[in-house]
Amino acid sequence: MTAQILDGKATAAAIKSEVAARVEALKEKGVTPGLGTLLVGDDPGSRWYVNGKHRDCAQVGMASIQRELPATATQEEIEEVVRELNENPECTGYIVQLPLPKGIDANRVLELMDPEKDADGLHPMSLGKLVLGEPGPLPCTPYGIVQLLRRHGVEINGANVVVVGRGITIGRPMPLVLTRKSENATVTQCHTGTRDLSAHLRQADIIVAAAGVPHLVKPEDVKPGAAVLDVGVSRDENGKIVGDVHPGVTEVAGWVAPNPGGVGPMTRAQLLVNVVEAAERSVAVAG
Numbered sequence: 001m002t003a004q005i006l007d008g009k010a011t012a013a014a015i016k017s018e019v020a021a022r023v024e025a026l027k028e029k030g031v032t033p034g035l036g037t038l039l040v041g042d043d044p045g046s047r048w049y050v051n052g053k054h055r056d057c058a059q060v061g062m063a064s065i066q067r068e069l070p071a072t073a074t075q076e077e078i079e080e081v082v083r084e085l086n087e088n089p090e091c092t093g094y095i096v097q098l099p100l101p102k103g104i105d106a107n108r109v110l111e112l113m114d115p116e117k118d119a120d121g122l123h124p125m126s127l128g129k130l131v132l133g134e135p136g137p138l139p140c141t142p143y144g145i146v147q148l149l150r151r152h153g154v155e156i157n158g159a160n161v162v163v164v165g166r167g168i169t170i171g172r173p174m175p176l177v178l179t180r181k182s183e184n185a186t187v188t189q190c191h192t193g194t195r196d197l198s199a200h201l202r203q204a205d206i207i208v209a210a211a212g213v214p215h216l217v218k219p220e221d222v223k224p225g226a227a228v229l230d231v232g233v234s235r236d237e238n239g240k241i242v243g244d245v246h247p248g249v250t251e252v253a254g255w256v257a258p259n260p261g262g263v264g265p266m267t268r269a270q271l272l273v274n275v276v277e278a279a280e281r282s283v284a285v286a287g
C-alpha cells in the first residue's frame with residue numbers, strides 16, 4: 001500500500017480563497033480584518049513563519065500589522081507592545097509568535113492579550129471556552145489538522161486517535177478539539193512518560209505525531225490504512241526539516257500528511273479563518 005497524501009498546500013489554498021470571499025464581504029460592511037504579529041528575537045524559522053503570515057494576509061485582502069523586538073527585549077517591553085496591539089483598532093486579531101526567548105514568561109504575555117483579539121486560540125479564555133464547548137477561536141494547528149482530515153474524507157467520528165506530544169500549540173489542545181461532539185474521536189495522549197508508545201500507536205486509526213523527535217513513528221508502529229500526520233519539526237545539519245514520521249510509513253499508512261507540505265500550511269490558513277471569524281463576530285455584536 002502507498003499512502004494517499006494529505007496535501008496541506010492545496011487544502012490551505014482552497015481555505016484561503018474562501019477566506020478572501022469573507023474578507024470582501026466584511027469590507028463591503030466597512031470592516032477590514034487586520035492580523036497583528038509580534039516577533040521577538042531573530043530565530044530564522046520564526047521569522048519565516050511570521051513573514052508567511054503577512055504574505056497570506058496580502059493574498060486574502062487582509063490588513064497586517066507587524067511588530068518586532070530584539071532578542072534582548074525585557075518582559076515589560078514585550079508587554080508594552082501587547083498593550084498597544086490590544087488598543088490598536090486596525091488590528092482585529094493578533095498572535096505572539098512562539099517560542100519567546102528564554103527568561104520571558106510566555107504565559108504572562110498570553111494572559112495579557114485581549115481575548116477578543118486572540119487569533120491563535122491559545123489565550124486561557126479561548127482554551128477555557130474550548131473546554132466549556134463555547135464558540136471561540138480554535139488553536140490553529142489542531143483545527144487545521146481537523147480540516148485537513150475532513151477535506152480528504154478521513155473519518156474522525158469514532159476514530160481512535162493517538163496524539164504524541166503535549167506542547168502548548170499542538171499536543172495539549174489537540175485532544176480538546178478532537179473530543180468535541182462535532183469531531184467525536186476517542187483520543188489517547190502519549191508523551192515522554194508513556195510506557196509502550198508502539199502499543200498505543202498500533203491501535204490508532206489516526207496518529208498525530210508532534211513530539212519533535214526525528215522518525216519517532218516507524219512503519220511497524222502503524223496499523224495498515226491508518227492516517228498519519230507528521231507535525232514534528234527537527235532540523236538536520238543542513239537545516240532541512242526532519243519530521244517525527246519515518247519515510248517508510250507511507251508503505252503502510254492509508255494517508256500521510258507530509259512534513260513539509262502537510263499541516264504547516266494548514267496552520268497558517270486556520271489563522272486567517274480565526275481573524276475573519278473574530279471580525280465577523282464583531283460585526284454581529286455591533287448589530
Ligand SMILES: Nc1nc2c(c(=O)[nH]1)N[C@@H](CN(C=O)c1ccc(C(=O)N[C@@H](CCC(=O)O)C(=O)O)cc1)CN2
Nearest residue numbers: 049095096097098099120140169260261262264265267
Ligand atoms: N503563536 C504561535 N506560535 C507558533 C505556532 C502557532 O500556531 N502560533 N506554531 C509554530 C509555527 N508556525 C506558526 O506559527 C508554523 C509552522 C510551520 C508552518 C509551515 O507552513 N511550514 C512549512 C515548512 C516550512 C519550512 O520549510 O521551514 C510546511 O510545513 O510546509 C507554518 C506555521 C510554532 N510557533
